[in-house]
Structures are given as structure tokens and as C-alpha cells.
Amino acid sequence: MIVKKVVADTVAEAMERIKQELGEEAIILNTRHIKVGGLFGIFAKRKVELVGSIDEYREEKTAQEVDSPLPDKIPPRVSQPEKRAFVERPTIITIGERPLPKEISHYAGLLAEPALNQLAEHLHEKLVSSYYQTQQSDLNAVLREEVRSKIRTKTMNAKYIMLTGPTGVGKTTTIAKLAAYYTLTEKKRVGLITTDTYRISAIEQLKTYADILSIPIHVAYDLDDFEQAKTALQSCDIVLIDTAGRNFLDVGYIEQLKSRHDFKETEVLLVLSLTAKYQDLIRMYDRFQTVPVSGVIFSKADETSELWSIVGLAEESELPIYCITTGQEVPEDIMFASAEEISEMVVKRGMG
Ligand SMILES: Nc1nc2c(ncn2[C@@H]2O[C@H](COP(=O)(O)OP(=O)(O)OP(=O)(O)O)[C@@H](O)[C@H]2O)c(=O)[nH]1
Ligand SMILES: [Mg+2]
Numbered sequence: 001m002i003v004k005k006v007v008a009d010t011v012a013e014a015m016e017r018i019k020q021e022l023g024e025e026a027i028i029l030n031t032r033h034i035k036v037g038g039l040f041g042i043f044a045k046r047k048v049e050l051v052g053s054i055d056e057y058r059e060e061k062t063a064q065e066v067d068s069p070l071p072d073k074i075p076p077r078v079s080q081p082e083k084r085a086f087v088e089r090p091t092i093i094t095i096g097e098r099p100l101p102k103e104i105s106h107y108a109g110l111l112a113e114p115a116l117n118q119l120a121e122h123l124h125e126k127l128v129s130s131y132y133q134t135q136q137s138d139l140n141a142v143l144r145e146e147v148r149s150k151i152r153t154k155t156m157n158a159k160y161i162m163l164t165g166p167t168g169v170g171k172t173t174t175i176a177k178l179a180a181y182y183t184l185t186e187k188k189r190v191g192l193i194t195t196d197t198y199r200i201s202a203i204e205q206l207k208t209y210a211d212i213l214s215i216p217i218h219v220a221y222d223l224d225d226f227e228q229a230k231t232a233l234q235s236c237d238i239v240l241i242d243t244a245g246r247n248f249l250d251v252g253y254i255e256q257l258k259s260r261h262d263f264k265e266t267e268v269l270l271v272l273s274l275t276a277k278y279q280d281l282i283r284m285y286d287r288f289q290t291v292p293v294s295g296v297i298f299s300k301a302d303e304t305s306e307l308w309s310i311v312g313l314a315e316e317s318e319l320p321i322y323c324i325t326t327g328q329e330v331p332e333d334i335m336f337a338s339a340e341e342i343s344e345m346v347v348k349r350g351m352g
């Protein structure tokens with residue numbers, strides 16, 4: 001087997017050069033993006049490195065077919081494994097700029113997934129090189145491992161836990177689930193504070209859950225009320241703080257949030273619904289950058305057919321995941337999953 005490496009500006013150009021050097025029958029062993037030149041990584045140029053190969057027997061045979069006019073010339077002996085390798089040579093199809101062996105073309109949709117924009121190049125390299133190493137077309141284990149390496153999870157250590165996020169994502173429902181979990185399963189003393197005084201029904205919603213669980217609840221209309229509520233709940237092990245959801249495009253919202261809360265000693269968790277478009281999730285995350293967010297809760301995992309946004313956002317924000325909610329039922333529809341369990345779920349759902 002002859003192996004050739006070329007470096008070019010684009011995958012298409014690299015493919016063309018491999019074909020020129022090794023012929024149309026060349027197969028692609030690996031592609032990856034590299035940086036060339038520059039000083040200490042600055043001004044380096046992005047290039048594509050492509051490794052291709054061709055079976056020597058195939059080259060010899062082609063040469064003979066062309067060179068020898070004699071029909072009765074005896075072809076060289078070919079051992080069985082070599083023959084098999086030749087017969088099973090994968091067909092390469094190109095999806096956008098990305099060459100994929102036909103056998104793993106079912107990963108094409110995944111590589112075009114908007115939430116994996118940053119990661120797609122890396123996943124493409126991983127899938128193609130794993131395919132050539134193993135000849136397996138089911139590379140979900142490779143995918144799971146890649147997803148797992150991007151995801152971090154977090155457990156809660158702070159006494160004050162505040163949930164914030166856009167309208168209707170499930171903040172209050174998740175507070176109720178967390179209150180039930182800490183009260184009933186962890187046997188902690190839990191208190192609630194709500195600063196969502198924009199809607200009367202919002203206070204009633206949380207009070208109902210507080211009554212069912214027999215836990216104290218305080219309503220804070222301003223920063224003074226908030227401090228007083230914290231003092232009143234001093235004996236609690238955990239205080240869960242609900243906030244008003246607002247249109248995340250409303251620029252004044254974050255300022256209002258800051259005027260009502262003191263973030264010191266408080267873990268702020270951003271609740272994001274997995275039913276939202278990925279680009280909106282990124283915009284929501286950007287909006288909340290000025291608040292000291294320390295983790296994410298993904299809600300409504302039950303209402304979407306794929307969960308790639310989890311991976312995209314983990315990559316983009318580097319924020320750890322605290323929990324994922326999976327339905328409207330309080331208290332059961334919540335999972336505190338490990339990175340392994342989340343990657344399993346993401347890949348299983350995403351590959352149908
Ligand atoms: N399918 C599904 N629905 C959920 C989930 N979590 C919450 N909901 C529903 O989403 C709707 C809004 O929930 P809330 O808890 O009131 O949301 P919120 O973020 O507090 O809303 P605002 O305070 O108005 O911003 C309700 O109908 C909940 O039952 C979930 O994990 N899955
Ligand atoms: Mg609410």
C-alpha cells in the first residue's frame with residue numbers, strides 16, 4: 001500500500017491532489033485541520049492535511065492494463081487478503097466540504113447539526129479515522145466518548161441556590177422538584193424565596209408547593225426584603241430562590257435582576273429549555289454573562305427529539321450541568337445525571 005500525505009488550503013484541493021498523485025482509486029485514510037507557520041501560534045494559516053492511500057497491486061495492474069497490448073499476459077499473483085481489501089475499499093462521498101466513507105454516511109446529518117458547529121470538524125476527523133481503524137460503521141461509542149469529554153456536571157455545595165432564565169422555561173416547577181428532592185430524599189431543611197412579584201399567580205404557584213412540603217417561603221420585593229428573607233431562613237440547610245422570567249431580549253431585565261438580588265454566597269443556575277432553537281440558547285447564555293452563573297439546568301428534555309444543544313452549549317459556555325428536567329410532574333421528572341449518562345442519552349436520542 002502506498003500512503004501519501006498532502007497539505008492544502010481546502011479539503012477539495014487536497015482531494016484533487018491526492019487523486020493526481022495516487023489516481024482516482026485512492027482512498028482517504030484521514031483528514032484533519034492544521035495550523036501552519038506563524039509565530040507562537042499567531043498569524044498561523046489554517047490548512048487541511050489529508051492522508052490517502054492506494055493498493056500497490058491496483059497500481060501495478062492498472063499500469064499493465066495500459067502498457068501491455070498482450071491479452072495473454074499472466075497477471076501477478078495476488079494473495080486473498082489483498083484481494084479482499086481491494087474489493088471492500090469504501091466509496092467516498094462528499095458532504096459539503098467533508099469526505100465521508102459511504103458506510104458511515106449516516107453521520108452526515110449529525111455533522112451538519114447547527115449545535116455542533118464548533119465541534120463538527122473535530123467529530124468528522126474522529127469518525128473517519130475511527131472508521132478506517134476499525135472498519136465498523138456503528139461509531140456511536142466513539143461519539144459517546146467525544147460527547148462525554150465535553151460535558152461536565154456539578155453538584156451543589158452552596159446554601160443559596162438561585163434559578164434564573166427566560167420566560168416559561170420551568171424555573172418555578174424545577175424549584176418545586178428541587179425542594180421536594182432536598183426535603184424528602186436528602187432530608188435537608190429547605191426554605192424558599194421568590195422574587196417573582198410581577199405575577200400574583202407566580203407567588204401562589206410556589207406557595208402551593210411550599211404548603212405541600214411544609215417548608216417556609218418568603219416573598220422579596222426589593223433588595224432589603226431579600227436580605228431579610230435570608231436572615232429569616234438562616235437555620236435552613238438550603239434556600240432555593242425563584243426569579244421572574246422575562247423576555248431575554250429585554251435589555252433592562254438583567255439590570256432589574258441585579259437590583260433585586262445579592263449574588264454573594266449564592267450559586268446562580270441558568271435554566272434553559274431544550275425546545276429552544278440553538279442560536280437562541282446561545283443568545284440567552286450571552287445575555288446572562290454579566291450575572292455570575294455557575295451552572296446550567298436544561299429543561300423540557302422530554303419535548304425534543306434530539307439533545308445536541310447540550311453538547312454545543314457545553315462547548316461554547318464551558319458551564320457544568322446541574323440537572324436535566326424531563327416532564328411536568330413534580331417531584332419525579334428531574335435527573336441528576338453523570339456525564340456518561342448524559343452522553344449516552346444525547347447520542348441515543350440524536351441517532352434515532
Ligand atoms: N414538558 C415539560 N414541561 C415542563 C418542564 N418543566 C416545566 N414545564 C412546564 O412549563 C410550563 C412553565 O413552567 P414554569 O415552572 O411556570 O416556568 P417558569 O420558568 O417559572 O415561568 P416564568 O416564571 O413565567 O418565567 C409549565 O406548564 C410547566 O409544567 C419539563 O421538564 N418538561
Ligand atoms: Mg416562574
